[in-house]
Amino acid sequence: MTQITNSRVYIAKVPVGVAPNKSHFRTVTTTEDKPELEEGSVFVKNILFSLDPYIRHNFAEGAKETEVIGFGFSKVLESKNPNFHVGSSYYFGTLPWSSYSVLGPQELFLNFSIDSIDKDIPLSAYSGVLGTSGLTAWDSLNRVADLKKGETIYVSSAAGTLGQLVGQIAKRKGLRVIGSAGTDEKVTYLKNQLGFDAAFNYKTQNKREALTAAVGPQGLDVYYDLVLDNTVEIALDLFNSHGRIVTVGRLADHNGQELAHPKNIALVLAKQIRWEGYVVFEHFDQFENFWKEVTPLVKSGEFKYTEAVVDGGAGDIADIYFRFLEGGYQGKVSVKLGDF
Ligand SMILES: NC(=O)c1ccc[n+]([C@@H]2O[C@H](COP(=O)([O-])OP(=O)(O)OC[C@H]3O[C@@H](n4cnc5c(N)ncnc54)[C@H](OP(=O)(O)O)[C@@H]3O)[C@@H](O)[C@H]2O)c1
CATH class of the missing domain: 3.40.50.720 (NAD(P)-binding Rossmann-like Domain)
Structure with a gap:
């Protein structure tokens, strides 16, 4: 059985009346067997997380001891879902902050697969100017x-x-x-x-x-x-x-x-x-039309954007997020865990 080392970020306690800090997160790293997939599921390696202001609302009262969820981008490593193909598909949507994830039919229904991404465009653009x-x-x-x-x-x-x-x-x-x-x-x-x-x-x-x-x-x-x-x-x-x-x-x-x-x-x-x-x-069905119009403008440099892409593992996301909350970066902030 293949083994993987997976880091997952949890909300350890709910910050009440204060900004989130280190004590509110718990990162757990384990070495475990690669999970068996059920029909309709995929196993992905998470390669980019978008840091967004709304993630703060994960910390609503009652959110304790759950995985932190954000928007991200993953490579499909194994698939039992006909819409996601190993080698060419990327998952694009909501994800727990972790190194690897198993995504079931429910998540895959709400989010989607991208085949044949334009490799001339930095991956980080898909979490900002070409993302949600x-x-x-x-x-x-x-x-x-x-x-x-x-x-x-x-x-x-x-x-x-x-x-x-x-x-x-x-x-x-x-x-x-x-x-x-x-x-x-x-x-x-x-x-x-x-x-x-x-x-x-x-x-x-x-x-x-x-x-x-x-x-x-x-x-x-x-x-x-x-x-x-x-x-x-x-x-x-x-x-x-x-x-x-x-x-x-x-x-x-x-x-x-x-x-x-x-x-x-x-x-x-x-x-x-x-x-x-x-x-x-409600409008994710517009992604294809949006990309058709805006990707060439981003590629040609006609649409400009600023971004901060911070390299790190899943275990670093929480620290990068605190810095983001304090305004420590300029432009769209993403955490990059790996390459295309
Ligand atoms: N409705 C939707 O579907 C949807 C989708 C995506 C995002 N959003 C929301 O849209 C908003 C902007 O998102 P974004 O991704 O553009 O954020 P962003 O790139 O993180 O930009 C945030 C910037 O907003 C400015 N800011 C912070 N607090 C402010 C305040 N009280 N008054 C004025 N400016 C303030 C800060 O820059 P300065 O130095 O200029 O203050 C900060 O750098 C967020 O609330 C986000 O949750 C909504």
Whole structure:
């Protein structure tokens, strides 16, 4: 019987009122027999994990002593599932933080197989710009934002994984793009590298004044909201009629800040505003269309993105995650356990 050495990361205790730290995780490494597969299952080697803000919600009360689950990318080593082929298929979807996994029909139904990945593109791109973040940006703009040439869009958290792509897609569609970010370096990057028409540092500038000045007399048409804080109140004041708020993230909530409760909510009626949330999990069937359009733009360098790919084993993911939570990396953060 073949033996494997597998490291698995568990939530050891629930952090209450504090950020997760080392004491909240437990990494267990064992040498064990390679598992026997049931019909419909696959055995995979996990090669890349995407670190995302939402993983923090694994730590909800009651989540104790469960494996940490995130989004990742694996090589299929053995398959009893007709859709996953050894040697050419990669699993792409939700995964426990571990070196190897057995995925049953339920997981494989929700997630999917990629055959013949473009080897000219770094694998890490599939956890960011060509992964769920990229799909979220592309599909939410298509499905909800109803972008029109000449309109003005404001993107919060614009230098993050989603924000960067949202701004570039909107720019390509002929919109005037405004973004905000938390450091002057990021603001310069947005303007000089990504071609944003205006950008400001929301930490050092008065947000209402900076956004009002950037929007100017043309008014605002779309607010792409990744934060869900009270910036929405400013946007409502600045909107033209039939403005759209696309709420996709709640970074304020991840950071323990207050969520939006706009005092001027009546403007939704007066200005006939559409405020719609978007969740990517219902739209994974759009991956093929998304890749068809966006992969060539990433490959040619027309779409730019920043990322931090950190090499490590499954046993290192927790430490890398703490550093990620503290803002220790720039751009999309992935942990790379192995090669294609
Ligand atoms: N709805 C969906 O289907 C879906 C899919 C994917 C992601 N999301 C959500 O979308 C959001 C953004 O994801 P992402 O992958 O782009 O994140 P990311 O790449 O990790 O970017 C996070 C950045 O957001 C900024 N930020 C953090 N807290 C903030 C706050 N309170 N106000 C403004 N900016 C803040 C920080 O940069 P600064 O230095 O600029 O502050 C941080 O670097 C997250 O909430 C994520 O969970 C939703």
